[in-house]
Structures are given as C-alpha cells and as structure tokens.
Amino acid sequence: MIHYAWIVAALPAVAVPLIVFVGKRMPGQGAGIGIAAVAVSFVLSLIIAIPFLTGNQQPVEGHITWFDLGTFSLQVGQYVDGLTSMMLVVVTFVSLCVQVYSVAYMHEDVRYTWYYAVLSLFTASMLNLVLANDLIQLLVGWEGVGICSYLLVGHWYEDRVNSNAGIKAFITTKTGDIPFLFGIFTLIFATGTSNMRDINLAALHGGISAALLFAAALLLFGGAIGKSAQFPLHVWLPDAMAGPTPVSALIHAATMVAAGVYLVGRMFPVFVSAPHFVLTFVSIIAAITMLIAALLAMVQDDVKRVLAYSTVSQLAYMLAGLSLGPSGYTPGLFHLFTHAFFKALLFLAAGSLIHAVHSNNMSEMGGLRKKMPLTFVVFLIGAMALSGIPPLAGFWSKDEIISEAFKTHQYWLFAVTLGTAVLTAFYMTRAVLLTFFGDYRGHTEPHEAPLAMAAPMVVLAAFACLAGLLGPTHVFVDWVHFGPVAEHVPVDYGFAAISLVGALAGVAVGYGLYRRWRDPDPLRTLGPAYTFIENKYYLDDIYEKGIVRTIQYPMAAEVDRFDRNVVDGAVNGTGRAARGLGGVLRYLQSGSVQRYAVFLFVGVVVLAVIITRIT
Amino acid sequence: MHLWLPLVFSAALFAIGVYGVLARRNAVLILMSIELMLNAVNVNLVAFSKAIRSGLVTAGATAATTGQIFALFVITVAAAEIGIGLAIVILIYRNRESINVDEVNLLKW
C-alpha cells in the first residue's frame, strides 16, 4: 500500500472536477463527493501509517521522470517516511472533520458547491506537498495551497474586506515564496538535482559547500516565514480570519500553516549541516514571533483573532523546537501533531459560537456555558490542551520543547518558551471566561450546534485528550524521528512540573482579572503599552504606507499614464490619422469627370513609359 | 515616305484631343475632341497598314489592308457613338438647361 500512497492525494484531486461539474445536481450539493474522497484517503493514510509506527519501516520512494533538461531531470513522485505518514494522517483527518462540520456550518451558503470543490483542491494540494519527493513538486503543492487559501479566505467576496484579506494573505505568503524559490535554485545549483532525498544525503555527507548550505537554508526558511506566518510576515493570518471558520480551522490552524514547519522538517539535514547561525536565526525569529503573537492575543476582542495569534505563537513553538537541532526534531513535530487537533477543535468550537451568536466578538458573548454546554466542554478541553494542562495533548508536546531548550543550553530560548506558555494560559483563560461565564451580552438567542457540527468537535476533543499520550509512550518518537534510530528519552518530570506551574500561574492571573466582566478591559491599565500592542505594533501601518503605497501608487500612476497616452493614444491616434487622411483624400472626389480624366491620362502616360521602358 | 511623319501627326492630334477633352466645358466640344482622338488613331492604323505591307510580313492581300479595314470599323463605331452621345447631350440639355459638364458634379464630396 505504501507504494500507492499517491492515491491518497489523487482521490481529493479527482473529487474536484466531479464536484465542479456534477456537484450541483447531487442531493448533497457535492458535499458527499468531497467527504467520501477524503474519508477514503484518511483510511488509506492510517493503513500507510501503521508500518511506520514501529519505527522499523524504511522510507519508500517512487517517482517518474517528468522531463529531462540535459543534466537536470525533473521528477514527480512520492517519498513516504514517518514524517510523511504522520502528515498524511493529520491532513486527511482534519480535512474530514472540517468537511463534515461544513455541511451544517455552510448550509444555505451562496457558493456551497464551489466551497467544497476548493476544499478538496486544497486537500489534494496539501497532500501532494506532503508526499512530494522533489522540491519542485513540493513547490507546486505549496502554491496550490496558497491559491486555495486565497480563494477560501475571500469566499464571501461580496464584502470588499474579505477579498482584501485574501489578497493580503496571498501577497504576503508570496513575499516569502521568493526566497524559497531561490533556495530551491541554490540547492539545484549545488547538487544538480531537486530530489529531496538526494539533496539531504548530499548535505549530510558534505557534498555541498558550507556557503551554499547557509544560503540555501536561509532562503528555504524564508518560505517558511511566509507560509507559517512568522515575524515579519505574520500579518496575513489574523486578517485571514475573514474566511469561513471551518476554513480557518483547516488551513490556518492545522495544515497550510504547518507546511512551513513541514518544509523545515523535511529538509532538516540541510538545516542541520549548515553553519550553526542558520538554526540560531530560526530560533531568534521563532522567539520574537512567539512573544509578539502571545501579547497580541491578549488584547483581541474577536475570538477568532485570539485563536489566530495563538496559532502564530504555536507555530513559532514548533520552529523553536526544530531550531534546537536533531534533538528538537521530534518535539517540534510532535507539537505540530497535537496542535493540529486542538487548534482545529478550538476553531470549530469558535465556529459553533459564531453560528449561535452571529458575532465574532467576545464582548457580545458571555454566560454561554449554560446555553451551549457541548461547545463549552469541547472549547474548555481545547483551551486546556493549548495552555498545557496535563494530561491533555498540548502539555506533553510543549513540555518537550521547553525542556529540550534547557537541555541544549539555550537558556534564553527556555525563558522565552516558558514565558510564552504562561501568556498562552493567560489569554486562553481570558477567552474562556469572557465567552462562557458571566452574563450574556449579546442580542440573539443562542442554541447548541447541530449534529453535523457537534460530531467532529467531539472526535477532535477526544484526540486532544488522547493524542498527547503518544509522547510519553514513545510511540510518536518511533514514528517520526531524525536519524536512523529513535532515542527513547524518558519524560523529565522536573521540567514538566515547571511548565505546569507556569501554565497554572497564567490561568490564575486570567481568572483573577476576568472573573467578572469589566468594561473597559482591565489590561488597558497598561496604558501606552496596550495601545502599542493593540495597533499590532504599527507593523501593518509600516507595511501599508512604507512598502505597499510607495510602490503601488507610483506604479499605478505610471501604468495609467502609459495606458492613457500610449495605448489609448495609439488607438485614438489611428482613428484620428484615418480621419485626417480621409479629410485630405476627399478632395479627390471633385465630382468633375474631367478631373478624373486628368488622373486617368496621367496614369496612362506613366504606365506607358514604364512598360515600354521595361520591356 | 518616312513612317514617322504620320505617326508624329497622329501623336499630335491625339495630344490635342486630350487637351480638348480635359479643358472644355461644353459637352459637344468634348465630343468633338473625342472625334479628333479617334481620327488620330485612324491615321496611325492606316500608316502602319501601309508600312507593314512593304517591310515585314508578306501574307497576301489580306494582311496588307488590315489596318485600313480596322480604320473603317473605327469610323463606323465612332459614328454610332457620336449619335448616341449627342442624343444624351440633348437629353441633359432638356433636363438641366445647360450642357456645361462642370455643373454636373453631384458626386462631389
């Protein structure tokens, strides 16, 4: 079955044209096709993953040559190892949950069938990205998920805000894609191939010079910065919350944004073999992102934005884990695994809240635990998992990263990750309290989620509870590890205690401040610091005015000038010239036959002379 | 006799006829100039019929007088043409009270 792993990506891809062409006529409006495809893919992913769980299965590669360019040949194929099979399970499972959830959430939507088509296309692209054995093929999947993200964020494009958010998402990730592309070029230049396994082997065995590795790794990381919303390209993710909530759950929590982390994980030999500054740079970026995002999450009123900034922060955790070197590989990817479940859960629960209250803002919620008990329970589970409360999933994965940071003597990173864990607990407590406790501040009559929405949430909540146990039982490290043999490192309960204390401290502060609803928000007592954070550190303004406008306005003016004067000028000029020529030529039409006869005789004489001279 | 004499005579008559066609207003005068041009062509034909008989091809009696027969037909056709032409001129005069051709310019821009 592993040799046919590409079927997992092919099924949703086949579903796309089916939904587009046949979907509207089917009773489920095309949702059934999408769900069926991804469900089968999920089952196949499980079957593929099982051999890898023991740690004894060797990676399997298969490819066909697409075309040959002399010394360079482009391959298309699959490379299945532990990491790939883990990602397959995660992507197909979360996609399945989201698609089932969307049956109820997107009910009666204006573009229901198209939504499912693009969701399937996204799933197919992400699976292709994960399965790729070649950097160019990965890039194809990378761009594919970017396009689907743009389409889905701007799903309700009738409102200009949504389409602008989609454009912002696309352009910002594209800014990261440019260094990524050059990174690929560098690697092709260095090794003559774009096959990832060959590149990784060459990197490990010294086949690439240090300078090229340095450049390639940094450039590849540029792509990860864009796609995984790290500083300074994190600005698109909060705005992308303009899309439907299931989309946020799938794309902006569990899968697409994880693609950057996956890239680093897949090309980890390059990162590890490069000069050490590369990994240091990754950890610096991760640390900055972690903190600024956590601070931003504290001051949001929109519940989806709290979760969006939380995602940014957790992605930084994953990259921080990877930046610790070979020992950080499994912790970082374990966090990716667990985060996918509880963040998707949190987003789907937020979708349930929004569906009931018809508003995203927590200032219009409150006291919902009585009216929406199921949502309350699953949201609470997700929030506890995210904050790192044992025995839920986030605790195990976050703790591994924090303790590994200490053990590799990166004490500053240890401090940053620990501090961020405290902040994470704080803002999630704030979110839970503002939403489910106190008095109801909204205007509608909230009701619990229907079955199609509730079932995926429950399943994800179960995974949020149980998935973490794959860590201490060493199942996960057997599944996904760097290097030939997995190290079974026992859980260090000392650090576990430290991170638990930090999380509880955050919960306590949150509880103290937000036990009762207070208007204005108690954090505003921070004064100018609060305003600075509230304005997103003015980064959006800097980007908008400094970069976008300085390029866009002169360019637009120039293009307009060109269009008006040159292009329109040519067209109008042709018309004017024709008219002018006509105005001159009409004098030949004198109406006088004798005038015409003059021309005739002149012509005859000329012709006669020419012809007799020539012959 | 030199051949070029009648040929130059014919050329001169033709050129004078061209001037008359282009520069005169009265329709009848234009017709007269056209007659002059046709006569110039006749002179040319007769001159060549006389010259060919002697110099070039000896093809019997028929070849010797082809030009003159051609000239006869030209005269006949010219006669028919001027008959019709004058009938038209008279009709124009009846409709417009004038036969100055530069007053017939309805196709002017």
Added chain:
Amino acid sequence: MIASFSAQDWAFTAVAVVGIIAALRMVTTKNVVHGALYLVIALSMIGAGYLVMAAEFVAWVQIIIYVGAIVVLLLFALMLTKAPIGREALDNQQRGISSLVALAVLAGLVFLVLDAFRSQTIPLPGPAPQTTTGQIGESLFRAFVAPFEIVSILLLAALIGAIAIARKDDPVHSDQHPAARTAETARRER
C-alpha cells in the same frame, strides 16, 4: 533626315501642319460654331493625309462620313442646345493641368514613336497596283464579313437607341416616366 524628304514627305508635312493648326484652333476657340468649322478643316486634312499615303478608300470614307455626316450632326446638336456664342468662357478650371497632361502625352508618344520607328518607311505603290478599294472589298467580304455584319447591327442599335433616348415623350404617358416628368416641370417653369 529632313534633307532626304521626298515629294510625298513634303506633301504630307504640309497637310499635317494645316491639320494640326486647325485642331489647335478648334480646342482654343471661344465660338463653338467656329470650333465645328475648324474640326471640318482638321478632318479634311486627315483625309488628305490618307490620300497622300495612297489609302484612297479610307480617305473618301473619311470625308463622306466625318465631314459629311458627323459634323452636320454636331452642328445640329449645337443648334438644339442653344450653343453659347460669345457669352461665357468655354474652358473650365483645369486648363493648366490639361495642357501639362497633353504635353506629357505628346512627349511620351513622340518619344516612343521616334525611338521605335525612326528608320522605317512607307514605300510608294508600284506601277499599276490594285486599288485599295478592291483590296479592302476583297478582305472585307472574305475574312472580315462577320465583324462587318456585326457593325451593321451596332449601327442599327445605335440608331434605335438614339431615337429612344432623345425622344420627347407623349404627354399622355408622362406620369409613368420620371425623366419626362422633370422635363414637363422644366418646360412648365420656363
């Protein structure tokens, strides 16, 4: 070349000069009837030229048809159209261009002619030749009988056509003929 002119050459030259002068006067005169008369002279000189070239039949046909019939027809037309005598100018605006074009035509033709036929001659007819009348008659009714008959039909058609075109319509039928209607209105307005 002029030195080697024979008597025939001189005779033709004289005839040609008179003819050209008459033609020139025809296209420049202010009196249309004078123009018609100058045309008579030109046509006659052409006939004389034919005689000098020993093409008697064509010469006399020329005189009979052109001078005898066509010029008379032209004079009739001038009379019927109330030929303007001395009242208005007979030349239009194009005099300059026309003279240029005519000179160009003349120059072109003379150049071509002299370039090609400078040295050829027309021989004098030998002693006791068959008259051209006989020769023409022979070939006309043998080789060219078909064009002869067709030209007869052409003349008939022209005759009928001229009558049809220039006929004044019967007032009874005037409402059916648009051209006649305008003629009627023109007559009424006069």
